[in-house]
Structures are given as structure tokens and as C-alpha cells.
Amino acid sequence: MKLITNQQVSELVTTADAVQAMREAFAAAGSGAQQARVRTSASNGVMLSMMGAVIPDAGIAGAKVYTTIKGAFKFVITLFSTETGAPLATIEGDTMTGLRTAAATAVACDALARKDVDTLAIIGTGVQARSHIPALLQVRKFKEILIAGLSGQQELADEVTKAYGVPARVVEIDEAARQADVLVTVTRASTPLFSGDLLKPGAFVAAV
Structure with missing residues (x-):
């Protein structure tokens, strides 16, 4: 299993890559499944959140887990093979989250804006x-x-x-x-x- 850091994400993934990946993910959503976000809060104000998805066309199942502490977020993404169930990679998710969120907006804009x-x-x-x-x-x-x-x-x-x-x-x-x-x-x-x-x-x- 690979560990991919925020720095590696910023060096390897371009904005164009992210937009194309989101196009493909949305196109494959009909054959996949999504897990709605679940949040758990402790008495000290620390929140733990998780969401996940399975995209059979990509051969990937994954989950994003993150903490919210004093308004700051820290993300980790773990990916698994849908063929063997084996863990494939754990990715520091801060840089990836910025890319993914913006790419999703761009795909929606391309479909809906004049x-x-x-x-x-x-x-x-x-x-x-x-x-x-x-x-x-x-x-x-x-x-x-x-x-x-x-x-x-x-x-x-x-x-x-x-x-x-x-x-x-x-x-x-x-x-x-x-x-x-x-x-x-x-x-x-x-x-x-x-x-x-x-x-x-x-x-x-x-x-x-």
C-alpha cells in the first residue's frame, strides 16, 4: 500500500487532471454507491467525520476521514481494490480536497452555465x-x-x-x-x- 502526501498530490495532480477525474466519477456514479457523511462530536469539541463511495468502473472503493478542531480540517483518504479488497493507498487529503471540491464545481458549471x-x-x-x-x-x-x-x-x-x-x-x-x-x-x-x-x-x- 502506498502513502501519498499532500506535497506529492500537489506535484502530480493538475487542476485539469482533477476536472477530468470528476467527469469520469460522475459518469460512473450510476453503477456505484455512496455513503452519506457521518459526523461524531466529542465533549471537547473535536469532530470526526467520514464519507465513502464505491466506483466499480474504476475498481476503487474509498473513504475520506477527517477531523474538525477549532474550525480547522485535516483529511485522510483510503482507497481499496473492488476486486480483491486490498488496500491500495492512503492519501493525505488536504490538497486533494481542494482539487476535488473545485473540480466538482467546474463539472457542474460546464453542464449548467451558459x-x-x-x-x-x-x-x-x-x-x-x-x-x-x-x-x-x-x-x-x-x-x-x-x-x-x-x-x-x-x-x-x-x-x-x-x-x-x-x-x-x-x-x-x-x-x-x-x-x-x-x-x-x-x-x-x-x-x-x-x-x-x-x-x-x-x-x-x-x-x-
Whole structure:
């Protein structure tokens, strides 16, 4: 059995790889099975969560197990052969989770968003915001990217413009909702971020 680290994942798996893998996983979902997430919380506030799936077409069964401690997550993924039952690999899942979540959004965007989009808006500036932008650029050609959030907006906008060559600028949340052709929310907010009345007709919203 192999142990694959976060560093190895970042070196070996590209955003394009992740999007293609999610396309294949969704296509094979009809012949597979999924285990809904199960959460267990201790009196000290530590939460342990687990979810799993079997994808016979890929020959893989697997589970992701992770802790939540003071709002921080740590992930491990274990894969098994569906032919022999043998364990194949254990993967540190932090980097993989960022890739997978964004890739799932990109596959949904490709299937559901209009083809003639100009503006991508991201509400949130954390790890998932940084993962989603390159993933969505795999499936649509945006002319501009709007960044909204509580902190780090300008830093992320500068980073995006430099890395991907697409102009990015900081806006307020309502402006992001109003101008977006594709709108992605990547926050832990527990209250509404904006009024749905602000959205353009036909806008695609991914609430992560």
C-alpha cells in the first residue's frame, strides 16, 4: 500500500487532471454507491467525520476521514481494490480536497452555465477560492474575475491576475452578485450573503 502526501498530490495532480477525474466519477456514479457523511462530536469539541463511495468502473472503493478542531480540517483518504479488497493507498487529503471540491464545481458549471459568460465572481478568499478559480477557467473563458470577502481580497485579486492573466478586481458582495455570470460562494457564513433578486437572469450559482 502506498502513502501519498499532500506535497506529492500537489506535484502530480493538475487542476485539469482533477476536472477530468470528476467527469469520469460522475459518469460512473450510476453503477456505484455512496455513503452519506457521518459526523461524531466529542465533549471537547473535536469532530470526526467520514464519507465513502464505491466506483466499480474504476475498481476503487474509498473513504475520506477527517477531523474538525477549532474550525480547522485535516483529511485522510483510503482507497481499496473492488476486486480483491486490498488496500491500495492512503492519501493525505488536504490538497486533494481542494482539487476535488473545485473540480466538482467546474463539472457542474460546464453542464449548467451558459457558454457565453464574461464575469466570474468569487465570494470568499480562502483555500477553496484559490482552488475554484483555476478549475472554472478550465471550463469557461472569463473576461474578468470579481473578488468579494471579508479580508485578503486585494491580495487574491493581484494573485489571480498575475497567475492566470485574467483581470481581477475587488468588489462588494452585492456588486459581485449583480454582475456575475458565474457566481461561487466559498465561505462559512451562516446567514444569507446577498438577495437573490440581485442575480442576472440565467446566472449560474455554485454555493459551496
